[in-house]
Amino acid sequence: MAAHPSSKDNSANNLRKIWFDPNVRALVFQIIVVIGVIGFFFYIISNALFNLEQRGITTGFGFMNQTAGFGIIQSLIEYDESHTFGRTFIVGLLNTLLISALGIIFATIIGFVMGVARLSNNWLISKVATVYIETLRNIPLLLQIFFWYFAVLRALPSPRQSVSLGEAVFLNVRGLYLPSPVMEAGSSFVVIAFFIAVIGSIVLAKWAKRRQMLTGQPFPVLAVSAASIVLLPLIVFFIMGMPIGLEYPALKGFNFQGGVVVIPELAALLVALSFYTAAFIAEIVRSGILAVSKGQSEAAESLGLTRTQALKLVIIPQAMRVIIPPLTSQYLNLTKNSSLATAIGYPDLVSVFMGTTLNQTGQAIEVIALTMAVYLTISISTSILMNIYNKKMALVER
Amino acid sequence: MLKNTHIKAAVAAVALAFTANASAAEGTLENVKAKGFLQCGVSTGLPGFSNPDAEGNWQGLDVDVCRAVAAAVLGDASKVKYTPLTAKERFTALQSGEIDILSRNTTWTLTRDTSLGLNFAGVNYYDGQGFMVSKELGVSSAKELDGAAVCIQSGTTTELNLADYFREHGMKYTPVVFDTSDQTVKGFEAGRCDVLTSDQSQLYALRIKLAKPDSAMVLPEIISKEPLGPVVRQGDDQWFNIVKWSLFAMINAEEYGLTSANADDMLKSTNPNVRRILGLEGPKGKGLGLDDKWGYNIVKQVGSYGESFEKNVGKDSPLGIARGVNALWKDGGFQYAPPIR
Numbered sequence: 001m002a003a004h005p006s007s008k009d010n011s012a013n014n015l016r017k018i019w020f021d022p023n024v025r026a027l028v029f030q031i032i033v034v035i036g037v038i039g040f041f042f043y044i045i046s047n048a049l050f051n052l053e054q055r056g057i058t059t060g061f062g063f064m065n066q067t068a069g070f071g072i073i074q075s076l077i078e079y080d081e082s083h084t085f086g087r088t089f090i091v092g093l094l095n096t097l098l099i100s101a102l103g104i105i106f107a108t109i110i111g112f113v114m115g116v117a118r119l120s121n122n123w124l125i126s127k128v129a130t131v132y133i134e135t136l137r138n139i140p141l142l143l144q145i146f147f148w149y150f151a152v153l154r155a156l157p158s159p160r161q162s163v164s165l166g167e168a169v170f171l172n173v174r175g176l177y178l179p180s181p182v183m184e185a186g187s188s189f190v191v192i193a194f195f196i197a198v199i200g201s202i203v204l205a206k207w208a209k210r211r212q213m214l215t216g217q218p219f220p221v222l223a224v225s226a227a228s229i230v231l232l233p234l235i236v237f238f239i240m241g242m243p244i245g246l247e248y249p250a251l252k253g254f255n256f257q258g259g260v261v262v263i264p265e266l267a268a269l270l271v272a273l274s275f276y277t278a279a280f281i282a283e284i285v286r287s288g289i290l291a292v293s294k295g296q297s298e299a300a301e302s303l304g305l306t307r308t309q310a311l312k313l314v315i316i317p318q319a320m321r322v323i324i325p326p327l328t329s330q331y332l333n334l335t336k337n338s339s340l341a342t343a344i345g346y347p348d349l350v351s352v353f354m355g356t357t358l359n360q361t362g363q364a365i366e367v368i369a370l371t372m373a374v375y376l377t378i379s380i381s382t383s384i385l386m387n388i389y390n391k392k393m394a395l396v397e398r
Numbered sequence: 399m400l401k402n403t404h405i406k407a408a409v410a411a412v413a414l415a416f417t418a419n420a421s422a423a424e425g426t427l428e429n430v431k432a433k434g435f436l437q438c439g440v441s442t443g444l445p446g447f448s449n450p451d452a453e454g455n456w457q458g459l460d461v462d463v464c465r466a467v468a469a470a471v472l473g474d475a476s477k478v479k480y481t482p483l484t485a486k487e488r489f490t491a492l493q494s495g496e497i498d499i500l501s502r503n504t505t506w507t508l509t510r511d512t513s514l515g516l517n518f519a520g521v522n523y524y525d526g527q528g529f530m531v532s533k534e535l536g537v538s539s540a541k542e543l544d545g546a547a548v549c550i551q552s553g554t555t556t557e558l559n560l561a562d563y564f565r566e567h568g569m570k571y572t573p574v575v576f577d578t579s580d581q582t583v584k585g586f587e588a589g590r591c592d593v594l595t596s597d598q599s600q601l602y603a604l605r606i607k608l609a610k611p612d613s614a615m616v617l618p619e620i621i622s623k624e625p626l627g628p629v630v631r632q633g634d635d636q637w638f639n640i641v642k643w644s645l646f647a648m649i650n651a652e653e654y655g656l657t658s659a660n661a662d663d664m665l666k667s668t669n670p671n672v673r674r675i676l677g678l679e680g681p682k683g684k685g686l687g688l689d690d691k692w693g694y695n696i697v698k699q700v701g702s703y704g705e706s707f708e709k710n711v712g713k714d715s716p717l718g719i720a721r722g723v724n725a726l727w728k729d730g731g732f733q734y735a736p737p738i739r
Binding site for chain 2: 364
């Protein structure tokens with residue numbers, strides 16, 4: 001008679017089995033880590049709150065509704081001293097987003113051009129690109145920002161001696177002054193025409209791509225869309241009797257008044273950020289292109305494609321799969337690096353909110369937590385968007 | 399570098415989360431005695447107030463307050479370690495216990511006194527905000543500044559006063575905000591702005607930093623009250639008293655003719671006021687928890703308020719600021735210390 005294993009033995013056995021199950025083990029350790037992390041944050045947060053209370057420091061986000069009372073040099077939304085600290089947060093945030101978006105656009109363009117140029121067969125072009133990349137990649141960004149701001153832009157003349165272009169555009173040490181559009185009645189039709197042209201161009205591009213895939217016949221999409229985007233609004237503009245006027249900047253008192261001004265802080269930061277990041281992007285593009293096997297370009301060549309066509313249709317689309325993930329990191333870096341703005345007084349989130357607002361209110365913990373949350377959100381959103389794009393690119397190629 | 403300032407601010411904020419409960423808020427006196435030195439927060443370099451000299455020793459009116467406290471507490475005015483702080487960092491550094499006392503031309507305001515967990519221990523300089531312009535602009539009054547670009551240091555009361563002043567007078571301005579006073583001066587010199595605004599005492603100090611000090615002038619308008627003084631953490635009354643009375647001892651010393659030069663001779667004085675400052679009679683050091691010689695040490699090692707003023711910002715210094723409202727009450731100024739008795 002076989003002895004039945006006692007139920008006690010059985011459960012011990014089971015327990016041992018469970019304990020040696022890698023999945024269960026992984027789960028247990030993960031739970032322990034999560035509890036540890038939560039406990040850690042719980043401890044430091046409650047400790048901070050206790051310390052704040054002990055020292056009679058006001059806590060909470062109530063300060064966001066108080067009047068700020070200080071000026072900001074550049075604001076994308078309406079702002080003056082009578083607005084609240086909550087508003088200064090938005091102003092700083094928008095300025096950060098502005099510099100990041102512009103920087104990403106410029107850095108991508110320069111980076112792609114330089115990356116392709118470094119692989120060029122033309123000796124001069126490839127060497128120029130190499131020197132550019134190796135120089136800018138190896139100089140700290142902060143120094144580059146200082147260089148553009150203090151060395152280059154400071155050499156510009158004073159307002160009274162401005163460099164002018166047709167009495168409409170003025171350049172001086174205070175910034176670049178451009179005429180601003182003045183919208184009159186009927187101007188909305190011009191704007192609508194512009195958007196119709198843009199949407200039309202997108203539809204056209206899709207149609208042209210599909211036709212080319214099916215028939216192999218190319219269509220000059222770029223030229224046609226460029227022409228329509230310029231011409232259609234222009235025609236509407238004249239039909240409506242020129243409803244958009246220009247307000248010219250004019251020297252009044254200390255400086256130019258009216259028009260649009262690009263402040264030198266923005267210019268210096270933008271130039272430094274885009275040139276610096278572009279050098280890294282160029283290397284990413286180069287590595288991406290080199291990752292595409294040589295057979296692909298030979299095949300493209302044997303089909304009779306020009307070098308440009310081969311790049312555009314064969315090489316770059318395949319290289320993108322390698323390029324996108326590290327490119328995402330560069331976009332994130334650029335966004336975070338924009339916080340160096342404070343060194344030259346560009347009113348970004350760190351300068352306006354973590355700088356002035358923090359000091360006026362003294363709410364260090366709240367302000368810093370909020371600032372960190374903002375950068376985290378921007379970074380995660382960028383990542384998600386780029387991942388979606390990455391997936392799309394990867395699928396198309398299969 | 400500059401990025402450091404933000405890292406420092408963030409670290410200080412994080413320090414608030416990690417420091418052991420409340421120990422930093424109480425017992426600063428024991429803490430300082432145990433360490434053997436006073437940790438004093440000063441500016442990043444402002445001639446006359448707190449600025450390192452050629453040998454790297456900190457000098458100035460604000461520095462003398464730290465030295466007086468060190469003399470009173472430790473018996474040695476040289477036992478001070480200095481932490482240079484920007485305007486943005488200063489409060490967090492004090493709150494988190496990084497420094498024992500903040501002596502950095504800080505304006506006493508209601509908000510700072512009530513919601514930051516701080517206490518102002520007195521006023522060592524009565525200041526007011528002014529404007530500095532380049533002479534070639536041909537401006538003679540602040541009321542002519544409509545539309546001007548103004549260079550300014552971030553995170554100061556100056557920023558708020560400026561906005562108030564221009565709004566009150568219906569004028570517009572462009573704020574160009576920098577992190578440190580050095581950058582502010584650079585911006586002003588390069589022509590990025592027409593006007594540099596700051597407390598008047600600072601304007602005189604910054605003017606001598608210009609390549610051509612004579613090219614700039616300070617406008618006559620004073621647009622605000624800026625009582626500057628040392629600050630301590632709230633919740634440690636004993637330490638608050640020590641800092642307060644160290645400053646009062648210096649002011650009282652001037653009133654009764656005590657100086658660092660005559661302190662030893664004055665030990666023989668029969669004037670009861672002098673004898674009380676020197677700890678020969680009266681309350682002595684007991685109430686403050688200090689040695690009876692605390693007052694004597696301050697006078698002997700640091701000097702009276704008047705001495706400190708003339709040496710650092712007054713007629714014996716490059717700044718050459720007149721005593722003005724900072725004269726003693728009996729000479730028509732605001733400086734008035736409660737009696738030591």
